[in-house]
Amino acid sequence: xxxxxxxxxxxxxxxxxxxxxxxxxxxxxxxxxxxxxxxxxxxxxxxxxxxxxxxxxxxxxxxxxxxxxxxxxxxxxxxxxxxxxxxxxxxxxxxxxxxxxxxxxxxxxxxxxxxxxxxxxxxxxxxxxxxxxxxxxxxxxxxxxxxxxxxxxxxxxxxxxxxxxxxxxxxxxxxxxxxxxxxxxxxxxxxxxxxxxxxxxxxxxxxxxxxxxxxxxxxxxxxxxxxxxxxxxxxxxxxxxxxxxxxxxxxxxxxxxxxxxxxxxxxxxxxxxxxxxxxxxxxxxxxxxxxxxxxxxxxxxxxxxxxxxxxxxxxxxxxxxxxxxxxxxxxxxxxxxxxxxxxxxxxxxxxxxxxxxxxxxxxxxxxxxxxxxxxxxxxxxxxxxxxxxxxxxxxxxxxxxxxxxxxxxxxxxxxxxxxxxxxxxxxxxxxxxxxxxxxxxxxxxxxxxxxxxxxxxxxxxxxxxxxxxxxxxxxxxxxxxxxxxxxxxxxxxxxxxxxxxxxxxxxxxxxxxxxxxxxxxxxxxxxxxxxxxxxxxxxxxxxxxxxxxxxxxxxxxxxxxxxxxxxxxxxxxxxxxxxxxxxxxxxxxxxxxxxxxxxxxxxxxxxxxxxxxxxxxxxxxxxxxxxxxxxxxxxxxxxxxxxxxxxxxxxxxxxxxxxxxxxxxxxxxxxxxxxxxxxxxxxxxxxxxxxxxxxxxxxxxxxxxxxxxxxxxxxxxxxxxxxxxxxxxxxxxxxxxxxxxxxxxxxxxxxxxxxxxxxxxxxxxxxxxxxxxxxxxxxxxxxxxxxxxxxxxxxxxxxxxxxxxxxxxxxxxxxxxxxxxxxxxxxxxxxxxxxxxxxxxxxxxx
Numbered sequence: 001x002x003x004x005x006x007x008x009x010x011x012x013x014x015x016x017x018x019x020x021x022x023x024x025x026x027x028x029x030x031x032x033x034x035x036x037x038x039x040x041x042x043x044x045x046x047x048x049x050x051x052x053x054x055x056x057x058x059x060x061x062x063x064x065x066x067x068x069x070x071x072x073x074x075x076x077x078x079x080x081x082x083x084x085x086x087x088x089x090x091x092x093x094x095x096x097x098x099x100x101x102x103x104x105x106x107x108x109x110x111x112x113x114x115x116x117x118x119x120x121x122x123x124x125x126x127x128x129x130x131x132x133x134x135x136x137x138x139x140x141x142x143x144x145x146x147x148x149x150x151x152x153x154x155x156x157x158x159x160x161x162x163x164x165x166x167x168x169x170x171x172x173x174x175x176x177x178x179x180x181x182x183x184x185x186x187x188x189x190x191x192x193x194x195x196x197x198x199x200x201x202x203x204x205x206x207x208x209x210x211x212x213x214x215x216x217x218x219x220x221x222x223x224x225x226x227x228x229x230x231x232x233x234x235x236x237x238x239x240x241x242x243x244x245x246x247x248x249x250x251x252x253x254x255x256x257x258x259x260x261x262x263x264x265x266x267x268x269x270x271x272x273x274x275x276x277x278x279x280x281x282x283x284x285x286x287x288x289x290x291x292x293x294x295x296x297x298x299x300x301x302x303x304x305x306x307x308x309x310x311x312x313x314x315x316x317x318x319x320x321x322x323x324x325x326x327x328x329x330x331x332x333x334x335x336x337x338x339x340x341x342x343x344x345x346x347x348x349x350x351x352x353x354x355x356x357x358x359x360x361x362x363x364x365x366x367x368x369x370x371x372x373x374x375x376x377x378x379x380x381x382x383x384x385x386x387x388x389x390x391x392x393x394x395x396x397x398x399x400x401x402x403x404x405x406x407x408x409x410x411x412x413x414x415x416x417x418x419x420x421x422x423x424x425x426x427x428x429x430x431x432x433x434x435x436x437x438x439x440x441x442x443x444x445x446x447x448x449x450x451x452x453x454x455x456x457x458x459x460x461x462x463x464x465x466x467x468x469x470x471x472x473x474x475x476x477x478x479x480x481x482x483x484x485x486x487x488x489x490x491x492x493x494x495x496x497x498x499x500x501x502x503x504x505x506x507x508x509x510x511x512x513x514x515x516x517x518x519x520x521x522x523x524x525x526x527x528x529x530x531x532x533x534x535x536x537x538x539x540x541x542x543x544x545x546x547x548x549x550x551x552x553x554x555x556x557x558x559x560x561x562x563x564x565x566x567x568x569x570x571x572x573x574x575x576x577x578x579x580x581x582x583x584x585x586x587x588x589x590x591x592x593x594x595x596x597x598x599x600x601x602x603x604x605x606x607x608x609x610x611x612x613x614x615x616x617x618x619x620x621x622x623x624x625x626x627x628x629x630x631x632x633x634x635x636x637x638x639x640x641x642x643x644x645x646x647x648x649x650x651x652x653x654x655x656x657x658x659x660x661x662x663x664x665x666x667x668x669x670x671x672x673x674x675x676x677x678x679x680x681x682x683x684x685x686x687x688x689x690x691x692x693x694x695x696x697x698x699x700x701x702x703x704x705x706x707x708x709x710x711x712x713x714x715x716x717x718x719x720x721x722x723x724x725x726x727x728x729x730x731x732x733x734x735x736x737x738x739x740x741x742x743x744x745x746x747x748x749x750x751x752x753x754x755x756x757x758x759x760x761x762x763x764x765x766x767x768x769x770x771x772x773x774x775x776x777x778x779x780x781x782x783x784x785x786x787x788x789x790x791x792x793x794x795x796x797x798x799x800x801x802x803x804x805x806x807x808x809x810x811x812x813x814x815x816x817x818x819x820x821x822x823x824x825x826x827x828x829x830x831x832x833x834x835x836x837x838x839x840x841x842x843x844x845x846x
Contacts, residue, residue, distance in 0.1 A: 039356060039357050040356070040360075041101070041357075042101070042357060042360035042361060042364070043360060044098070044101070044102045045101045045102045045104075045105040045360070045364055046105075046360040046363045046364055047102075048102040048105050048106050048109075049105050049106075049108075049109045049363060049364045049367045049368070050363065050367060050374055052105075052106050052109040052110050052113070052367075052371075053109050053113060053367040053368075053371035053372075053373070053374035054371075054374040054375060056109070056110055056113035056114070056117070056371050057113065057117070057371050057372055057374065057375070060117065060121065061114050061115075061117035061118040061120075061121055062114075064110055064111075064113045064114035064117055065110070065111065065114030065115075065118075067110050068106075068107055068109075068110030068111035068113075068114050069107075069111075071103060071106040071107035071110055071111075072107040072111070074103045074106075074107075075100065075103040075104045075106075075107050078099055078100045078103055079100055082100060105364055108364075108368050109364070109367055109368050109371065112368040112369070112371070113368075113371040116370075116371060119178040120178065120179055120180055120212075120214055121179070121214070122176075122177050122178050122179065123165060123167075123175050123176065123177020123178070123179050124170050124175050124177070125165050125177060125179040125181070125204055125214060125215055126179075126214065126215070127170075128170055128203070128204050128215075129204045129205060129206055129214075129215050132203065133170065133171060133203070134201060134202065134203045134220060135168055135169060135170040135171070135201070135202070135203070135204075136168045136169040136170075136199065136200070136201050137165050137167075137168040137199070137200060137201075137202060137217065138165070138166050138167040138168050138197065138198070138199050139163040139164065139165060139166070139181070139183065139197070139198045139199075139200065139217070140163060140164045140166050140195070140196075140197055140198075141161060141162075141163050141192055141193065141194055141195060141196045141197075141198060142162045142163055142164055142180070142194065143161050143162035143163075143194060143328075144161070144193070144194055144263075144265070144328065145159045145160070145161045145189060145190055145192055146159070146160045146161065147159060147190070158184060158185070158186070158187075158838070158839055159183075159184075159185045159186065159187060159189040159190055159192075160182060160183070160184055160185075161182075161183050161185075161189065161192065162180065162181075162182060162183075162212075162213070163180070163181055163182075163183050163198070163217070164178060164179065164180050164181070165177050165178075165179040165180075165181055165217070166178065166197075179214050179215070180212050180213050180214060181204065181213050181214060181215045181216065181217040182207065182213040182215075182216050182217065183216075183217045183219065184216055184217070184218055184838060185218075185219050185223075186219075188222055188223065189219075189223060191225075192223065192225060193227070193228060193232075193236050194228070194232060194236075194328055195228030195232035195233070195236075196225055196226065196227055196228050197225075197226040197228075198223045198224065198225050198226070199223070199224040199226075200219045200220075200221055200222075200223045200224065201219070201220050201221045202217055202218050202219040202220045202221070203217075203218050203220065204216065204217050204218070205218065211372060211375070212372040218838070231325055235325055235326050235328075238326065238459055238462055238463075239257070239261055239263055239326070241462050241469075242257060242260070242261060242263075242455075242458065242459060242462065242473075243257050243263065243265070243266060245458070245469055245470055245473045246266075246473055246477065247266070248470065248473070248474075249474065249477050251477070251481050251484075252477050252480035252481045252483075252484045253267065253268035253270075253271035253484050254266035254267045254268055254271075255267060255271065255283075255284065255480040255483060255484050256451070256455065256473065256476055256477055256480045258283075258284040258285060259283055259284065259290075259448070259451050259452070259455070259480060259483070260451060260452060260454075260455025260456070260458075260459075260476065261286070261326060261327050261455065261459075262285050262286035262290075262327040262328070263327075264284055264285065267284060271484055271487060271488070272284065273491075274487040274488050274491035274492075275487045275491075276430070276434075277434060277487075277490075277491040277496050277497050278434055278436050278437060278440040278486070278487050278490045278491050278496065279419070279426075279434040279436075279437025279438075279440055279441060280437075280440050280441065280444055280483065280486070280487050282381075283444065283448065283483060286327045287382070289448065289452075290323075290327075290452050291320060291323065291324075291337045293448075293449050293452040293453065294316075294319055294320055294323045294452070294456065295316045295317070295319065295320050296316075297319075297453055297456075298312075298315055298316040298318075298319035298320075299312050299313060299315070299316035302315045302316070320337055323337075323456070324337050326459065334366070334369075334370075338362045338365075338366060355390045356390050356391060359383070359386055359387060359390055363383060366379070377425060377428070377429060380425050381422050381425055381426070384421040384422050384424075384425060385418040385421055385422055387421060388417040388418055388420065388421030388422075389414065389417055389418060392417050392420075392421070392518060392522065393413055393414065393417045395522045396413040396416060396417050396518075396521055396522060397409050397410055397413040399521050399522050399523075399524055399525070400412055400413055400521070402524075402525060411442060411445070411446075412438075412442065414445070415437075415438055415441035415442055415445065416438060416521075417518075418441075419437055419438060419441070420514040420517060420518050421514070423510050423514050424507050424510045424511040424514060425507075427500050427501075427506050427507060427510050428506075428507060431499065431500045431501065431503075431506055431846055432497045432498060432499055432500050433497065433498045433499075433500050434496070434497055435495055435496055435497065435498055436490040436491075436493060436496055439490065440486055440487065440490050443482075443486045444482070444483045444486050444487075447479035447482050447483065448479075448483075450476070450479055451476050451479040451480060451483075454472050454473075454475055454476035454479075455472075455473075455476055457472050458472040458473050458476065499846060594610060594635070594832035594833060594834050594843075595609065595610050595733050595735060595740070595833060595834065595835060596608065596609045596610070596733070596742060596770070596832070596833040597610075597631070597635055597830065597831070597832045597833070597845060598772075598795050598797055598823070598825055598830065598831055598833075599622065599627065599628060599631035599632075599797075599825075599830045599845075600627065600631070600797075600825040600828075600829040600830040601621070601622025601623065601624055601627045601628055601631070601655060601797070601825075602622060602623055602624055602627060602651075602799040603623065603651055603776065603798060603799030603802045603804070603806075604620070604622035604623045604624075604650075604651030604652060604654070604655070604776075604797065604799070605619070605620035605622060605646070605651070605652055605746070605772075605776075605797045606618075606620055606621055606622035606627070606628050606631060606655065606659075606797070607619040607620060607744060607772065607795075607797070608631070608632065608635060608637065609706060609731055609733060609742065610635075611641050611703050611704070611705065611706050612705075613636070614636055614637060614638045614639055615637070615638075615639045615640075615641050616632075616635070616637045616639075616640060616641065617640075617641055617642050617644070617703045617706055617708070617731070618632075618637075618640050618642070618643045618644070618659055619644045619646060619729065619744050620644070620645060620646055620652040620653070620746070621643070621645070621652070621653060621654070621655035621656045621658065621659040622651065622652070622654065622655040623650050623651045623654035623655055624654065624655050624658070625654070625655045625656070625657045625658025625659075625661070626655075626658055627655060627658070628655035628656075628658040628659045629655075629658035629659065629661045629662075630658075631830050631845070632658075632659065632663070634830075634845055634846070635832075635845070637663070638663055638664065639663065639664045639665075639666070640659065640660070640663055640664070640665040640666065641666050641667070641703045642665075642666060642667045642668075642669060642701060642703050642708075643656070643659060643660070643665055643667070643668045643669070643690075644669045644670070644695065644701075644727060644729065645668075645669070645670040645671070645681065646671055646726045646727040646728075646729075646744070646746030646747070647670075647671055647672055647673070647722050647723065647725050647726040647727070647746055647747060648670065648672040648674055648677070648678060648681070648722060649722060649723075649747065650678075652746070652747070653670070653678065653680065653681050654680065656680065656681055656684045656685075657680065657683075657684040657687075660684050660685075660687070660688040660690075663688075664688075665688050665689075665690045666690075667690065667693070667701075668685050668688075668690040668691070668692050668693065669692070669693050669694075669695040669699065669701065669727070670692050670693070670694065670695060670727075671694070671695045671696065671713060671725055671726060671727035671746075672694075672722065672725055673721055673722045673724070673725035674722065677692060695710060695727050696710065696713055696714065696715045696716075696727075697710050697711060697712060697713065697714055697715055698710075698715045701729075705734050706731055706732065706733060706734075707731070707732040708729055708730075708731050708732075709729065709730040709731075709732075710727060710728070710729060711728045711729070711730055711756060711759075711760050711763070712726070712727065712728035712748065712752070712756045713725050713726070713727065713728075714759070721749075721752075722747075723746075723747040723748065723749050723752075723775065723780075724748060724749055724751070724752035726745065726746025726747050726748045726752075726774075727746055728743070728744065728745050728746060728748055728756060729743075729744045730742070730743050730744075730763075730768070731743075731744065735835045740769045740770065740835060740840075741766070741767075741768040741769050741770070742768065742769065742770040742771075742772070743763070743768040743770070743771050743772065743789060743791070744772045745771070745772055745773070745774040745781075745785070746774065746775075747774060747775040747776075747778075747781075748774045748775070748781065748785075749774070749775065749780045749781060749782070750780060750781060750782025750784065753774065753781070753782055753784060753785040754782075754784055756785075757784065757785065757788055763788060763789055764788040764789065767789050767790045767791070768789045768790075768791050769791060769792050769793070769840070770791055770792070770793045770794075770795065770833070770840075771785075771786065771789055771791035771793075771794050771795065771820075772794075772795045772796075772797070773786070773794050773795065773796045773807070773811060773815075775806075776796060776797060776798040776802075776804070776806040776807065777796045777798060777806045777807020777808060777811045777812070777824075778804065778805075778806055778807070778808055778811075779808035779810055779811065781811065783810065783811065783814040786811075786814050786815060786818065786820070787814070787818065790818065790820075791820055792820065792821065792840065793820070793821050793822075793823065793833075793840055793842075794815050794820050794821070794822045794823070795822075795823055795824075796822065796823070796824045796825070796826075797824075797825050798824065798825060798826050799825075799826060800826045801826075802826075807824070823842045828842070828844050829844060829845065830844070830845035831843060831844050831845055832845055
């Protein structure tokens, strides 16, 4: 053989020279830098898939399918163009080739979504929603029941679960369907399990938001349950047995079934709240991490017994399938399984390029399979966390390793990267920052794999070796107690949760802040070096012979084209996530879903009833202008359709200047037993361009869509007692489900209240839903009105630690005896009322 050197085989890779042997900094991307190996060719397709799915679920099946057929035609034209150019030998057209995959993805997702919508719209459930007709439904339960707890309105516990109407009888005609619905039922449904078939009479209402459910089903009779069979019955028996064993030690707050099987039915509410505060709530449900552990343990276990790589991979996948069946194949679990498999693929392959490709591909596949995932917070969080770990995670580890030991850097990098990528989404769910989320996850994460493994071994022991179950469960609970104690300890620490900006501005600010923090971490050394160089404090050594010095701002060893693609990708995909967040925000109950707010104005009244976004009826303004102005600002109220001052005591009119500050007022009303208006009221009204008008029972107060009846005072001369001159308003508030009645009583005292009841007998016969207790709960307000109108909720507006003894014990005792829920500003501060799914909810105003 001549030539003296080894012959290079066709297609072989170029030999990599040893360190220092001519490997210059511009040779190409470093193998040690996985981020720069990210293959972003599927990124446009993933973005298109997400946008298409989010659009498709907002239209009907015909529109989605029609758009899909147009996309098919576009994809066919592009494919034909590419093929013809190749056959003709002409240079390949770049734009058609790059547009072909997104066009094909668009067609796939739209046609798949159209098929899903056809199935969802089959049957007459939509007609029943429109007509309001009751019908007998055969439901197949598709999710575990979720307790809404006892509502302040409607009484009893509420159960919400996902189901599918598969048949029934409407107006004497049998039908079949595949219509997904949300079922809102009483606690008799708490024993219903996934896979059960339920026959029940009920009615359907429109859903309160865009989502998978096409209707809200309200049962009117007790359910007739046919229990599931097959694998669902078998896995349900295993889950039940596991729960029973875990109850032997409840010091972990019922956390083990949630962490091991995604079963949160027994989770202690206080612990659940503490885990939300500390950013550990993802541990209470099955996530991608759980699926990763199952795959990894199965794969490594098979490899330890010398199983070949491919059969070991097949065994790991089968183990994952069994795990998914055990924890229930709900959409969120399927999403976690796919995302978890991607994380393991990154570890097993050792190539970030493959992992990123799998992530983008899984987005496309999952959105085609279930387009409603495009508006799912769980899906967004999973994508964001996985994107961070696959792309930025290695760079964060490398950067932290420069100042910390490698193991410590790896432990810190995983929760830190996931937190930075997920925070812009989390602030939508809860506009606050969990201050101790990072240390909480660092403390909890070491025991999570062991808990998952022990939980799975305990499930296997239930089948094969029952005697081992309790020792395995007990050992796992050592870990769950550690997690529970971590959550309880850090949730009790000072400033555990800080308020954040609500709405899209909060999302955008958090996104930019997290991007800045990530940039500072990853490029810390480079930034420090550049600053030092500019100050003349950095001596730059000459480049070795034969190497090129990168231009300023370039990174040695990184292809500029790869860097540009990376930057575009890291901005574009999170941008799509941010856009989806804002789109979801638009389809959640909007900020004005509150229909009433009681402002904390100190010792006084300040009540706001929403009439439209940014518009409200305001009744009284409290004693403090700034407090009233601040409350209306937080509510976004810019127009007062009417301002009513119930009577002329300072704790009701003193803040009127704040209520009118920077706002438009359409009408200003007052009631009084006095002859002269106070100067504060007249000056504020003059500045706002409003003329105060006297109010009595003959006044027609128009604030559409609200219906406002003035019940008191009677027309004619006032009797001189200012409290008893208080205007009493009955406000009918329309909601999507039904009209609520609110009775606002000012400072009306007992004797005047009795006269009003005699003059307005409908108050006692019809009752009201909500009562604003008169005179801040003072004893002279009496209890007759409370007993007569029998509200479901009583509101008391008063100052903390006031000198008047409000509320008086007799008022509170009367409310308690009648079983009336109470909401007080001295305990809650400002709070809002929302009526959702038949339940009246009281929420503190952020």
